[in-house]
Amino acid sequence: MLRERISHFFKQFGALRNIPPFFRMIWQVSPRMALLNAVLRIVQAAIPVAMLYVGKEIIDHILAAISNPQSAIPDPQSPVWWWVGAEFALAVVNSLLGRAITLTESLLGDLVSNDSSIRIMRHAATLDLFQFENPEFYDKLERARTQTSGRTMLMSLVMSQAQDLISMLFLVGGLAAFNPWLIVLLVVAVIPSFVGETHFNRRSYSLTHSWTPERRELDYLRYIGASNDTAKEIKIFGLENFITDRFEDISRRYYEANKNLTIRRAGWGSLFSFIGTASYYGAYIFIVFQTIKGAISVGTLTFLAGSFQRMQGLLSGVMSRFSRVSEMALYLQDFFAFMELKPLSSGRKGSKRVPRPIRQGFVFEKVSFKYPGSDKWALRNLSFTLHAGEKLALVGENGAGKTTIVKLLAHLYEPDEGRILLDGVDLRDYDPADLRDEIGIIFQDYFRYALPVSDNIAVGNITERGNRALIEEAARKSLADEVVAGLPHQYDQMLGKRFATGVELSGGQWQKIALARAYMRDAQLIILDEPTAALDARAEHEVFVRFSELIKGKTGVLISHRFSTVRMADRILFLEHGQLLEIGSHEELLAKKGKYAELFRLQAKGYL
Numbered sequence: 001m002l003r004e005r006i007s008h009f010f011k012q013f014g015a016l017r018n019i020p021p022f023f024r025m026i027w028q029v030s031p032r033m034a035l036l037n038a039v040l041r042i043v044q045a046a047i048p049v050a051m052l053y054v055g056k057e058i059i060d061h062i063l064a065a066i067s068n069p070q071s072a073i074p075d076p077q078s079p080v081w082w083w084v085g086a087e088f089a090l091a092v093v094n095s096l097l098g099r100a101i102t103l104t105e106s107l108l109g110d111l112v113s114n115d116s117s118i119r120i121m122r123h124a125a126t127l128d129l130f131q132f133e134n135p136e137f138y139d140k141l142e143r144a145r146t147q148t149s150g151r152t153m154l155m156s157l158v159m160s161q162a163q164d165l166i167s168m169l170f171l172v173g174g175l176a177a178f179n180p181w182l183i184v185l186l187v188v189a190v191i192p193s194f195v196g197e198t199h200f201n202r203r204s205y206s207l208t209h210s211w212t213p214e215r216r217e218l219d220y221l222r223y224i225g226a227s228n229d230t231a232k233e234i235k236i237f238g239l240e241n242f243i244t245d246r247f248e249d250i251s252r253r254y255y256e257a258n259k260n261l262t263i264r265r266a267g268w269g270s271l272f273s274f275i276g277t278a279s280y281y282g283a284y285i286f287i288v289f290q291t292i293k294g295a296i297s298v299g300t301l302t303f304l305a306g307s308f309q310r311m312q313g314l315l316s317g318v319m320s321r322f323s324r325v326s327e328m329a330l331y332l333q334d335f336f337a338f339m340e341l342k343p344l345s346s347g348r349k350g351s352k353r354v355p356r357p358i359r360q361g362f363v364f365e366k367v368s369f370k371y372p373g374s375d376k377w378a379l380r381n382l383s384f385t386l387h388a389g390e391k392l393a394l395v396g397e398n399g400a401g402k403t404t405i406v407k408l409l410a411h412l413y414e415p416d417e418g419r420i421l422l423d424g425v426d427l428r429d430y431d432p433a434d435l436r437d438e439i440g441i442i443f444q445d446y447f448r449y450a451l452p453v454s455d456n457i458a459v460g461n462i463t464e465r466g467n468r469a470l471i472e473e474a475a476r477k478s479l480a481d482e483v484v485a486g487l488p489h490q491y492d493q494m495l496g497k498r499f500a501t502g503v504e505l506s507g508g509q510w511q512k513i514a515l516a517r518a519y520m521r522d523a524q525l526i527i528l529d530e531p532t533a534a535l536d537a538r539a540e541h542e543v544f545v546r547f548s549e550l551i552k553g554k555t556g557v558l559i560s561h562r563f564s565t566v567r568m569a570d571r572i573l574f575l576e577h578g579q580l581l582e583i584g585s586h587e588e589l590l591a592k593k594g595k596y597a598e599l600f601r602l603q604a605k606g607y608l
Contacts, residue, residue, distance in 0.1 A: 016325070018332045019158060026155060029111045037104040041159060044097040045166035047090055049173075052306045054087045060299030105159065109152040116335065120144055123339055137341075142216055144338035154328040161321050164314045171311045214250050221247040283308050350429035354438045358524050360423045361555060362386040362409060368417035369404060378404045379578040381418070391548060391556040393566035395596065396575035402559045403443070404578075406529050409557070410439050440523035444530035444559075446514040450496035453484055453513065460517025470520065478515035527557040572596065 027034050061080040124141065225243045287304050362385070369379045379401045386392050386409075394402040407413050408420060411427050420427045427435065440460065449456050457474055458465040471491065475481040487493040487503060494502040495513070505513070518526055548556075548568055560566050567586035574582040574589070574596045582594050589596040 016329050018329050018336055019325075021336065022154070022332055023158070025115070026108070026112055029115045030108060033104055033108045033111070037101060037108060037159060038162075040097055040101045040104065041163040042166060044094060044101065045163045046170055047094045047097070048167050048310055049170035049307070051087065051090050051094075052171075052303050052310070054083055054090065055306065056299040056303035057083045058087065058299075059302055063298055105156055109155060112155060113152050117145075119339065120335075123341070127341060139213060139216070140334065140338050140341070143334040154325065154332060157321055157325050157328065161318060161325060164318050164321075168311060168314050168318070171307050171314070214254060218247060218250055218254075221250075350426075350431055352425060352430045354430055354434050354524075355423050356438075356524065358388045358423060358438075358555065361388040361390065362525075363421040363424075364405075364408075364418070365421065366418035367408065367415045367420060369408065369413060369415050377578050379408075379415075382578070382580055383418075384573060384580060384583060386555060386557065388555055389553060390571065391551070391558070391569045393569035393572045394557065394559045394575065395566055395572055396581075400575040401578040402575060403529055405575075406441065406443075406527050406557065406559070409525070409527065410441055411435055437521065438524045439527065440518040440521050440525070441527040442514050442518045442529065446511075446517075448496060448510055448514075450498040450502060451494070452489075452491065453487065453493050453495060454491040456495055456513050457516040457520060460520030464520060471516075474516040474519040475513075477519040478512050480509075480512040480516045483509045483512050523554070525555045525557070526551050529559045530561070 058080060061083065120141075127137075221243055225240070225247065287301055287308070364382050364384050367379055367382045368377055370377045382401075382405075394405060396402055404413070408415060411430075411432055414428065422430065422435075449459065451459075454468065454471050455465065457471050457480070458467075460474070461470075464470050468491070472481065475484055475491075483505065484490050484493075495505060496502045497504050515528070518528065545568070556569075558566065558569060566572055569586075571583060571585055572589055573580060574594075576595065582589055582592060582596050584592070590600065591597075
């Protein structure tokens with residue numbers, strides 16, 4: 001047990017190595033403001049001992065005046081008034097310094113908070129898509145993302161720590177000149193408190209760390225329990241008790257675990273506080289006796305008593321704050337651990353430019369792929385060619401691998417086996433950004449942004465956000481212009497109910513807005529992954545007719561469960577259990593009388 005505690009202590013102490021890179025990050029954010037804050041703190045650190053010394057001189061001069069009958073009322077030119085004026089000036093300067101420190105620290109904290117959030121978002125964009133589908137990764141992301149305020153507090157704590165240490169150096173000089181044993185007494189008195197705080201801070205971090213998945217679930221339950229996105233189903237299915245009971249159960253267990261730790265911490269903290277208070281009054285009694293014996297003046301008594309009391313407070317604060325700093329450094333470690341995450345793919349990043357125009361097309365050569373953490377192959381030994389300028393439809397039951405093919409084409413994933421070629425070159429040899437610029441894609445689970453209509457469309461090619469003509473043309477191609485025409489502020493209309501002026505759209509209207517994103521870029525490959533599921537058969541047919549007309553000369557991939565729609569494709573690839581079952585034109589597959597023909601006729605009967 002002792003060995004484990006020692007190990008945990010050194011782990012917590014070792015987390016302090018994260019402080020230097022953290023302050024390098026702060027310096028990079030604003031060198032001028034960081035330097036100004038440091039200078040202000042150094043100046044303020046000298047004021048406590050100066051105030052104590054000035055107080056000593058005031059008391060000694062007053063007592064001297066009282067002891068001299070001729071000077072009962074000090075002369076206006078008496079030094080006592082100069083010392084009073086000096087104390088007033090120090091008080092004013094100290095107040096101004098405090099406000100200046102608070103101001104610079106607040107501004108610097110905001111900059112650091114914003115910068116760390118930007119760093120997290122930028123780094124997250126460099127990681128693989130499948131890493132976001134890993135719960136452990138999400139725990140790391142959650143800890144890094146939600147501790148922004150903690151990092152700002154850590155900055156303040158470390159700066160305050162440095163200031164107090166400087167103040168202590170000034171005070172140590174005064175106490176050491178009188179009796180060095182007072183300093184030893186101080187250190188011995190605060191050691192138990194320091195060890196106790198370190199122990200409980202470590203336990204607190206361990207509790208928070210181990211409960212990360214549950215705390216994420218609490219946030220999720222809190223969201224779905226009071227959200228306009230889920231309100232309909234909660235009312236219809238009567239889920240309010242299920243959600244609230246689950247939230248209550250998890251929150252209660254977390255409360256109990258945290259309560260036990262908090263009670264033990266408060267109990268031991270009270271004992272350590274008593275030890276510290278007793279040590280102060282023991283030293284104070286010693287100083288009083290020295291004054292009674294005439295060894296020191298009353299002014300010196302006040303100086304030493306004040307210095308000792310302030311030293312005790314500073315030393316206790318420094319040690320307690322050190323424990324908090326080391327605890328927060330553990331959380332800071334979560335931030336740097338996330339920033340050190342690397343993509344789990346091969347890391348092979350090509351630099352070749354995508355040919356324009358594409359001449360041969362895409363070739364899948366014995367491609368196999370399984371999602372991380374899964375033993376099931378999503379695709380297995382898949383080989384086919386997507387010719388340049390061809391419209392290919394992907395058909396199959398849910399889970400057959402259609403969307404996986406799309407993600408591999410867009411280089412969001414890399415094959416576990418086999419390879420994908422574009423004009424005879426492995427996709428991994430192309431520059432990823434250049435490759436994705438040549439692909440316009442809308443997934444079935446597209447995101448509904450709480451943004452104006454123009455921005456919702458422009459996300460398909462965000463560099464053209466200010467190109468209203470292009471946005472309107474994309475809307476016309478996707479039939480979204482009909483939706484926009486009925487909105488109060490048209491392209492400037494905020495969508496969604498998250499903000500006060502927002503307007504909610506129907507599922508079909510949202511899909512037309514999302515489809516416009518695919519037309520925002522002059523891509524050579526356009527992919528529609530069931531983005532029309534909320535449209536009726538007639539509307540979907542119209543969308544795909546326009547799709548076929550608008551991508552003439554380009555390569556297209558479409559996924560739909562409606563066979564009446566996919567028959568417009570040049571060829572149809574039928575997937576089953578991640579493997580190619582049939583491929584050919586609609587007429588060729590009907591003539592084969594295979595699985596495609598069977599499902600086509602089955603679906604056709606439903607319209608009779």
